[in-house]
Amino acid sequence: MANILDKISNVLDIKKLTTEELNTLCSEVRNSILNKVSKAGGHLGPNLGIVELTVALHYVFNSPIDKFVWDVSHQSYAHKILTGRKDAFLFEDKYKTVTGFTSPKESEHDFFTIGHTSTSVSLASGLAKARDFKGTKENIVAIIGDGSLSGGEAFEGLDNVAEFKSNFITIVNDNEMSIAENHGGIYGNLALLRKTKGEAELNIFKALGFKYVYIEEGNNVNVLIEELQKIKDINEPIVIHIHTVKGNGYSHAEENKERFHWSMPFDIETGKTFVQNSGENYKRVTINHITEKLQKDDRIVVINAAVPGALDLVEFRENHPDRYFDVGIAEEHAIAFASGLASQGMKPFAFFPSTFIQRTYDQISQDLCINNNPAIIMVENAGISGSDATHLGIFDIPMMSNIPNLVYLAPANKEEVTAMIDWAMEQKDFPVAIRISSSPIKELKTKLSLNYELNKFEKVTEGEKVAIIGLGNFFNLAEEVSEELQKQGITPTLINPRFITGVDEELLTSLLENHDTVITLEDGLLNGGFGEKISRFFGPTKMRVFNYGAHKEFTDGVPMNELYKRYHLTADHIVADILK
Structure with missing residues (x-):
């Protein structure tokens, strides 16, 4: 049991x-952070590097009256430990009692649920302006780092708060890293400021209008306390630029900063994860095929927004540096960049996790689809999952399938992944997105056609009474349902729709001849999703349509099997519904 931590019941105890x-x-x-993450997984490097700053902030300021806003939340573990949630880090049976991000539901010291990046300054600006309207005097502190300055919202926030005439403290935690390596001109200026100990005439923060302080010893709690006491209660916007070490205090994380940004459970002594790569997965199939295509087609480039590890792009980055572009945490720019490349005959592949492509809606609509440039978007880690509420991959279908000109494809197996990549590259008429499931690769019992015609579904097996349309990786579930129905004397029609964005009116109309029930299965949100398109088509007819997918809710760390039961996404549930 930690000795000093025993004394910390609330933040006031730190001041003693x-x-x-x-x-x-x-x-x-x-x-405490190291031990928990080694057993339960989580963000390690960012949290180890900001421990001293967190202790100093709570020593100098008076939280929750003074308000801290932590960008992304992956630097908030120490803050949680010091604000009444230490048991969730000290005792294994309580690990799951707190989330991986700040949460007002957990503590009065948290003001927002935050999981995506570059938002802290903008959110904190609202707190500051509300304070000014109310006439109170508390300090507002936005903590930003780990590459978040490359995100557009970070600049927008800084650009606006620079004009405030009251207290606003921005702490830039500069650990010389993003999730992976930093990319963007702003980091050149940060490097210059580090080199000159903050004395360089070229200073982006001063240029915006901020008072500026540089702290070299960002992992020295005593130095931080001394400097923060000087600026507490300041009556103008200020940037405190601190230099820290990502992964500080754990040699493996210091030496391999990208690997330990986030980690599965691992052995502390060796740094090796307990769960090793299980082999073939959809991400690996995707990047291997694109790499093969690159040998014959020099128009191919790969774009990603700061998360190469999560997208299995590290090897491609190393082997093809001239064909790889990490644009930093700038998903919106990535789409526009891809559109520009495609307009000139290049074949850009823009990779995004489903949870982060949410940030690109306007650019997909305005910069890409209105111009109808044939860029290719790879939407990875899509589908129902047990992730935190901030990182769900279920919202991409409603968002993307209703934008004109965009063709969104859902492969049902690995052969379709590669065939759809080929089709997307060969056609020149539309921007194309391909939805890559987070589910394990499963072999299908039925053979699928690999020939594609726009918005044409594939009738894989012919039956009657019931038709099952299994979208993407849920075609496997459709097969399971079909097998169970056949045991009940019903031979259903199996359909692989392939196209999320269009409806095959000819095929659907033919079902009216000898079917009375249609089942749609999708690994995503029902509201505004694929199944509703089918329901709308059959609306004026006597066909009964049942849509299966995720409910409209933010789930938070709920196990997959529990979600599947909740949504009736098991073969037994679906068959029971059909028979009823």
């Missing part, structure tokens, strides 16, 4: 500690 005890507290907080 001696200099020596504060340093001990930092060590104990760091060890």
